[in-house]
Amino acid sequence: MTQIPRAALLLGLAGLLPFGWGVMTMWMPQVGQWAALNIGPRFVGPYVSLSYGTVILAFMSGVLWGFATRAEGRAASACYALSVLPALWAFFMVGNGPVAAATSLAIGFIALLVLDWQFWSLGLAPKWWLQLRSLLTAGVLLCLAPVIFG
DSSP states (O other): OOOOOHHHHHHHHHTTHHHHHHHHHHHOHHHHHHHHHHTOGGGSHHHHHHHHHHHHHHHHHHHHHHHHTTOOHHHHHHHHHHHTHHHHHHHHHSOSSHHHHHHHHHHHHHHHHHHHHHHHHTTOSOTTHHHHHHHHHHHHHHHHHHHHHO
Protein backbone atom coordinates (compact mmCIF):
# COMPACT_ATOMS: atom_id res chain seq x y z
CA MET A 1 0.00 0.00 0.00
CA THR A 2 1.01 3.58 -0.56
CA GLN A 3 1.33 6.14 2.20
CA ILE A 4 -1.87 8.05 2.90
CA PRO A 5 -1.54 11.69 1.80
CA ARG A 6 -1.17 13.92 4.85
CA ALA A 7 -4.20 16.10 4.05
CA ALA A 8 -6.45 13.07 3.55
CA LEU A 9 -5.24 11.53 6.81
CA LEU A 10 -5.63 14.71 8.87
CA LEU A 11 -9.05 15.54 7.45
CA GLY A 12 -10.19 11.95 7.87
CA LEU A 13 -9.07 11.94 11.50
CA ALA A 14 -10.76 15.32 12.03
CA GLY A 15 -13.93 13.66 10.78
CA LEU A 16 -13.80 11.42 13.86
CA LEU A 17 -14.07 14.42 16.21
CA PRO A 18 -17.89 14.54 16.34
CA PHE A 19 -17.94 10.83 17.21
CA GLY A 20 -15.37 11.41 19.93
CA TRP A 21 -17.30 14.43 21.20
CA GLY A 22 -20.38 12.26 21.58
CA VAL A 23 -18.46 9.75 23.69
CA MET A 24 -16.89 12.52 25.78
CA THR A 25 -20.27 14.06 26.56
CA MET A 26 -21.53 10.62 27.59
CA TRP A 27 -18.59 9.88 29.87
CA MET A 28 -18.23 13.41 31.29
CA PRO A 29 -21.70 14.56 32.38
CA GLN A 30 -20.49 18.08 33.16
CA VAL A 31 -19.33 18.51 29.55
CA GLY A 32 -22.64 17.08 28.35
CA GLN A 33 -24.61 19.49 30.53
CA TRP A 34 -22.55 22.45 29.34
CA ALA A 35 -23.00 21.43 25.70
CA ALA A 36 -26.75 20.87 26.09
CA LEU A 37 -27.18 24.34 27.57
CA ASN A 38 -24.82 26.18 25.23
CA ILE A 39 -25.03 24.47 21.86
CA GLY A 40 -28.14 22.31 22.15
CA PRO A 41 -29.11 18.81 23.23
CA ARG A 42 -28.67 17.29 19.79
CA PHE A 43 -24.93 17.88 20.17
CA VAL A 44 -24.71 15.72 23.29
CA GLY A 45 -24.23 12.02 23.94
CA PRO A 46 -25.35 9.46 21.42
CA TYR A 47 -27.44 11.98 19.47
CA VAL A 48 -24.45 13.78 17.97
CA SER A 49 -22.80 10.47 17.03
CA LEU A 50 -25.97 9.09 15.49
CA SER A 51 -26.86 12.16 13.43
CA TYR A 52 -23.27 12.66 12.31
CA GLY A 53 -22.85 8.96 11.48
CA THR A 54 -25.95 9.12 9.30
CA VAL A 55 -24.53 12.12 7.47
CA ILE A 56 -21.19 10.40 6.97
CA LEU A 57 -22.76 7.24 5.50
CA ALA A 58 -24.62 9.45 3.01
CA PHE A 59 -21.39 11.34 2.27
CA MET A 60 -19.55 8.09 1.67
CA SER A 61 -22.21 7.10 -0.86
CA GLY A 62 -21.19 10.21 -2.78
CA VAL A 63 -17.52 9.26 -2.54
CA LEU A 64 -18.25 5.79 -3.89
CA TRP A 65 -20.37 7.32 -6.67
CA GLY A 66 -17.32 9.36 -7.64
CA PHE A 67 -15.23 6.19 -7.78
CA ALA A 68 -17.94 4.54 -9.90
CA THR A 69 -17.40 7.19 -12.58
CA ARG A 70 -14.02 5.55 -13.24
CA ALA A 71 -15.61 2.18 -14.06
CA GLU A 72 -16.94 1.17 -17.47
CA GLY A 73 -19.71 -1.04 -18.82
CA ARG A 74 -21.44 -3.48 -16.50
CA ALA A 75 -18.92 -2.76 -13.75
CA ALA A 76 -19.97 0.90 -13.82
CA SER A 77 -23.64 -0.01 -13.48
CA ALA A 78 -22.87 -2.32 -10.56
CA CYS A 79 -20.66 0.28 -8.90
CA TYR A 80 -23.30 3.01 -9.21
CA ALA A 81 -25.86 0.66 -7.67
CA LEU A 82 -23.50 -0.30 -4.83
CA SER A 83 -22.56 3.31 -4.17
CA VAL A 84 -26.07 4.29 -3.06
CA LEU A 85 -26.35 1.49 -0.48
CA PRO A 86 -24.70 3.32 2.47
CA ALA A 87 -27.08 6.29 2.16
CA LEU A 88 -30.11 4.05 1.79
CA TRP A 89 -28.99 1.97 4.76
CA ALA A 90 -28.69 5.08 6.92
CA PHE A 91 -32.05 6.39 5.77
CA PHE A 92 -34.00 3.19 6.36
CA MET A 93 -32.14 1.56 9.25
CA VAL A 94 -30.98 4.29 11.61
CA GLY A 95 -33.72 4.92 14.14
CA ASN A 96 -35.66 3.19 16.91
CA GLY A 97 -33.63 4.49 19.83
CA PRO A 98 -29.94 5.05 20.40
CA VAL A 99 -28.82 1.42 20.82
CA ALA A 100 -30.63 0.17 17.71
CA ALA A 101 -29.50 3.21 15.71
CA ALA A 102 -25.87 2.85 16.80
CA THR A 103 -25.97 -0.87 16.00
CA SER A 104 -27.36 -0.12 12.54
CA LEU A 105 -24.68 2.51 12.00
CA ALA A 106 -21.95 0.10 13.08
CA ILE A 107 -23.25 -2.51 10.64
CA GLY A 108 -23.44 0.19 7.96
CA PHE A 109 -19.83 1.23 8.51
CA ILE A 110 -18.62 -2.37 8.44
CA ALA A 111 -20.53 -2.93 5.18
CA LEU A 112 -19.10 0.33 3.85
CA LEU A 113 -15.60 -1.00 4.48
CA VAL A 114 -16.51 -4.05 2.38
CA LEU A 115 -17.65 -1.70 -0.40
CA ASP A 116 -14.45 0.33 0.01
CA TRP A 117 -12.49 -2.88 -0.46
CA GLN A 118 -14.51 -3.75 -3.58
CA PHE A 119 -13.94 -0.35 -5.20
CA TRP A 120 -10.28 -0.42 -4.16
CA SER A 121 -9.77 -3.95 -5.54
CA LEU A 122 -11.24 -2.84 -8.86
CA GLY A 123 -8.64 -0.06 -8.99
CA LEU A 124 -11.28 2.67 -8.74
CA ALA A 125 -10.04 4.09 -5.42
CA PRO A 126 -6.53 5.37 -4.67
CA LYS A 127 -3.95 2.79 -3.58
CA TRP A 128 -3.94 4.22 -0.04
CA TRP A 129 -7.76 4.26 0.26
CA LEU A 130 -8.28 0.97 2.07
CA GLN A 131 -5.62 1.80 4.64
CA LEU A 132 -7.32 5.12 5.43
CA ARG A 133 -10.83 3.67 5.46
CA SER A 134 -9.76 0.80 7.76
CA LEU A 135 -8.30 3.27 10.25
CA LEU A 136 -11.35 5.55 10.16
CA THR A 137 -13.81 2.65 10.37
CA ALA A 138 -12.02 1.36 13.47
CA GLY A 139 -12.29 4.83 15.01
CA VAL A 140 -16.01 5.07 14.24
CA LEU A 141 -16.70 1.61 15.66
CA LEU A 142 -14.77 2.41 18.84
CA CYS A 143 -16.87 5.54 19.29
CA LEU A 144 -20.16 3.75 18.61
CA ALA A 145 -19.35 0.91 21.02
CA PRO A 146 -20.22 2.88 24.20
CA VAL A 147 -23.65 3.67 22.74
CA ILE A 148 -24.24 0.05 21.76
CA PHE A 149 -22.88 -1.61 24.88
CA GLY A 150 -23.68 1.13 27.40
